[in-house]
Amino acid sequence: MTKHLSAKETEKAISKFGIERSLIEAFGYSDEMVRHRYAFHRHTKHQLLSPQAGVVMVETADALHVVSALQAAWIPAGVRHATTIGEAPAYTLFFPAAKFRTPVESLHVLPAGSLLRELLMAGTATRKVPSAVRQSLFTLLHYTCVQALKNPAQPSLPRPRSAALSKAVDQLLQTLETASPASLARHAGVSERTLRRYFRSELALSPERYIQQARLTKAMQLLMDRRHVRSVIDVALEVGYSNHSAFSAAFRKFTGRSPVEFRTGEFSPSAMG
CATH class of the missing domain: 2.60.120.280 (Regulatory protein AraC)
Structure with a gap:
């Protein structure tokens, strides 16, 4: 803890x-x-x-x-x-x-x-x-x-500033596997339509895209956890992906590396640009 x-x-x-x-x-x-x-x-x-x-x-x-x-x-x-x-x-x-x-x-x-x-x-x-x-x-x-530092920055998860959206994001980080725009809106005490407007105006992302980025950010953390080593598929399931290939494709798009490359520090030709 x-x-x-x-x-x-x-x-x-x-x-x-x-x-x-x-x-x-x-x-x-x-x-x-x-x-x-x-x-x-x-x-x-x-x-x-x-x-x-x-x-x-x-x-x-x-x-x-x-x-x-x-x-x-x-x-x-x-x-x-x-x-x-x-x-x-x-x-x-x-x-x-x-x-x-x-x-x-x-x-x-x-x-x-x-x-x-x-x-x-x-x-x-x-x-x-x-x-x-x-x-x-x-x-x-x-x-x-x-x-x-001349290279592009590694990906990060943008954080909101407003109270309503902060509540939604806090809930998301606790329920990554099952989170949805509807559940986040309920927790924030606003309609789903209002939540979508908040995400767009404050973070320039849809709720769905933000949920995906939050899941992939958590996956980065889990892949490097040396105390509780997990397989790639276990990491995928833990952050809400049911399909290994879909998780790997999304992870590569987000970080420029496959989950295995990220874990080992290797770079594929495409990641190197």
Whole structure:
């Protein structure tokens, strides 16, 4: 079970790492707070975050991002976010905004290939190395991220802002397998026609398309669950798909990879573009 930290508990947990105390130095550490959710917060430094296994979930004001161990989240300084660490620790690295520019202004999930993974591991073990060595490593890390950030962002699930639509989405995330526009409308206390208008005006999606994206976002999380390993068909059934081929086709369209490729970190020729 995940423990949800309050805003005060989050501030206390983060302060012990000294993130904001150093205005110049870049540094990293292994976040061992597994199965914990940090409340919404922001940093004065850019953050690079990647789970050592499984996934971390990162929420912003307008989206929910699933970050697998084969990916990393670049979080620019000042972006409010809430982070849920999964079953494994996470690599967490910080870059002073005054020294390291960010080519994007919002959270961006990027692929973490073998080079970036090695750099992430090295970056979390630099507190006791000479400053010049640490800065050289983080300069290379930053350059690698900037190059990766030129690629399209990984898919995320947009989050609503209005109370009525937030109620509908909260219900959806709890009933993925059986959710329908009609059931979401009942939970939100509006007509299905009104619900459809809300989805269109606020998220530019139909309820059906949003339900599909929510199911596929959950599937991304389940496929990378190392504690409870499921087959692809079991994942499909758990998120509401009764047909393996339909699930695989929808998943590939959403992520650019098949479920097996996503789980193993492999890329098909079509996914590579």
